[in-house]
Amino acid sequence: MNENLRIAVVGATGVVGSEVLSALFDRDFPAERLTVLASERSEGEELEYGEESLGVEKATPESFRGIGLALFATPADVSRTLAQAAQAAGAWVVDVSSAFRADGNVPLVLPGFNSEVLGASFKGRIVSVPSAVTSALATLLEPLRQSFGVAQVQVTALMGASSAGQRGLRELEQQTAALLSGREPESHAFPQRVGFNLVPQVGPFLANSPWTEEEAGWTLEAARLFAPKGEIPVVAGTAVQVPSFYGHGLSLHVRLRKPASVDQARAALKGSPAVKVLDSPGEKIYPMTSLVTADPTVHVGRLRSFPQAPEWLTLFAAVDNAGRGAALNLVEAGLRLTERPA
Ligand SMILES: NC(=O)c1ccc[n+]([C@@H]2O[C@H](COP(=O)([O-])OP(=O)(O)OC[C@H]3O[C@@H](n4cnc5c(N)ncnc54)[C@H](OP(=O)(O)O)[C@@H]3O)[C@@H](O)[C@H]2O)c1
Incomplete structure (x- = not known):
C-alpha cells in the first residue's frame, strides 16, 4: 500500500463509510x-x-485538492456531482452507489472477480462497484460457471435494514420499540412498515416497470460483469426488506449449463477463496446473517438438487452487505488503482 497517498472517504459517517474506515484501519492506513x-x-x-x-x-x-484516492459511499445523486469534481482534481475515484453502475464509460469492478480491469486502460478516473446483492451473486456464481456454466438464476434477496443506511437502522429500531409498546409506527425510510413485517419492495420502482431499481440492477450488473467471461446468466428475482439490521440472505435457484451433483457443486464452491461453504444441515450448520458480520467471504449452504431436473441447483447464501458487499469492494478496488501509473 502507498502510505504517502491521501485518501478521502466521502460519506464517512454512513453505514458503508464507517466500514470503509474500519477496513483502512485494519490495513494500518495512517x-x-x-x-x-x-x-x-x-x-x-x-x-x-x-x-x-x-x-x-x-x-x-x-x-479533493491533493487527494490521490476518493472512496465514495454517498447517495447516488451526491456521487454524480462530487465524483466528477474528485476526478477533475486528479483523484482516482471508486463509487459504491448506483450512480455509475449502468454507465458503459465507467468500469464496473468486483475485486477478486474482474480485478484485472483495474490494471487495464479505461476512460476517466472513476470506477464503480456493484450492489451488495450482485457482489454476492457474482462471487458464488463464478466457481459454478467455471465448472458447469450458468444459464439462469432466480433469487429472493432478504435484505436487512442497513441496506437503507443509518436512516433504515434508526427506523427499524423505532418501529420495533413502538410496536412492542402497542403503538403503530410511522414509515419514512421504508415504503411500508418493516418492523415485524416483510416488504417486497426495496428502494423505488423503475418508471413504468414492475421491477424495482434494486432488482433491475442485479440483471444489468450481472450482465456487465459476466459478459467478458463469455457467459451472461439471466438473473432475475425479488428484493424483500426484512426486519433484521445487518446482513442479506439470498435464496437461489441456479440453472447450470450441464447437470452437476450436489457434491460436485459443493466441491466447486469450496475451491473459491471468496466463498465459505457451511453445509451440514443435520448439525444445524448453514449460512445465517448473524454469522457474516465482518466476514470477508460469502457464506453458502443448504445445497440441494432434484433428480428430475439435475441442471437446477437450490442453495442459500448470506453476505455482510455493508462490509463484504460494499466497503471492502471500495477499499480493495481503490488501493489497487493507486498502484497504477498516474
Ligand atoms: N448500506 C448498504 O448495505 C449498501 C451496500 C451497497 C451499496 N450501498 C450504497 O452506498 C451508499 C451509502 O449507503 P449507506 O448505507 O452508507 O448510507 P448512509 O448510512 O445513509 O450514509 C450516507 C453517507 O452519505 C453522506 N451524505 C449524504 N448527503 C451528502 C452530501 N450532500 N454531501 C456529502 N455527503 C453526503 C452522509 O453524511 P451525513 O451523515 O452527514 O448525512 C453519510 O455519510 C449509497 O449509495 C448506497 O446505495 C449501500
Missing part, C-alpha cells in the same frame, strides 16, 4: 493521510479511528 467527508449535517463531528479521532469536513468540489 490517520494523518485520511480525510473524512460527509454532508454539512455532520460537519465538525469526530469519528473514531483506532485511538485517534478524525474531524468530519463538509464535502465540496474543492475538498
Whole structure:
C-alpha cells in the first residue's frame, strides 16, 4: 500500500463509510493521510479511528485538492456531482452507489472477480462497484460457471435494514420499540412498515416497470460483469426488506449449463477463496446473517438438487452487505488503482 497517498472517504459517517474506515484501519492506513467527508449535517463531528479521532469536513468540489484516492459511499445523486469534481482534481475515484453502475464509460469492478480491469486502460478516473446483492451473486456464481456454466438464476434477496443506511437502522429500531409498546409506527425510510413485517419492495420502482431499481440492477450488473467471461446468466428475482439490521440472505435457484451433483457443486464452491461453504444441515450448520458480520467471504449452504431436473441447483447464501458487499469492494478496488501509473 502507498502510505504517502491521501485518501478521502466521502460519506464517512454512513453505514458503508464507517466500514470503509474500519477496513483502512485494519490495513494500518495512517490517520494523518485520511480525510473524512460527509454532508454539512455532520460537519465538525469526530469519528473514531483506532485511538485517534478524525474531524468530519463538509464535502465540496474543492475538498479533493491533493487527494490521490476518493472512496465514495454517498447517495447516488451526491456521487454524480462530487465524483466528477474528485476526478477533475486528479483523484482516482471508486463509487459504491448506483450512480455509475449502468454507465458503459465507467468500469464496473468486483475485486477478486474482474480485478484485472483495474490494471487495464479505461476512460476517466472513476470506477464503480456493484450492489451488495450482485457482489454476492457474482462471487458464488463464478466457481459454478467455471465448472458447469450458468444459464439462469432466480433469487429472493432478504435484505436487512442497513441496506437503507443509518436512516433504515434508526427506523427499524423505532418501529420495533413502538410496536412492542402497542403503538403503530410511522414509515419514512421504508415504503411500508418493516418492523415485524416483510416488504417486497426495496428502494423505488423503475418508471413504468414492475421491477424495482434494486432488482433491475442485479440483471444489468450481472450482465456487465459476466459478459467478458463469455457467459451472461439471466438473473432475475425479488428484493424483500426484512426486519433484521445487518446482513442479506439470498435464496437461489441456479440453472447450470450441464447437470452437476450436489457434491460436485459443493466441491466447486469450496475451491473459491471468496466463498465459505457451511453445509451440514443435520448439525444445524448453514449460512445465517448473524454469522457474516465482518466476514470477508460469502457464506453458502443448504445445497440441494432434484433428480428430475439435475441442471437446477437450490442453495442459500448470506453476505455482510455493508462490509463484504460494499466497503471492502471500495477499499480493495481503490488501493489497487493507486498502484497504477498516474
Ligand atoms: N448500506 C448498504 O448495505 C449498501 C451496500 C451497497 C451499496 N450501498 C450504497 O452506498 C451508499 C451509502 O449507503 P449507506 O448505507 O452508507 O448510507 P448512509 O448510512 O445513509 O450514509 C450516507 C453517507 O452519505 C453522506 N451524505 C449524504 N448527503 C451528502 C452530501 N450532500 N454531501 C456529502 N455527503 C453526503 C452522509 O453524511 P451525513 O451523515 O452527514 O448525512 C453519510 O455519510 C449509497 O449509495 C448506497 O446505495 C449501500
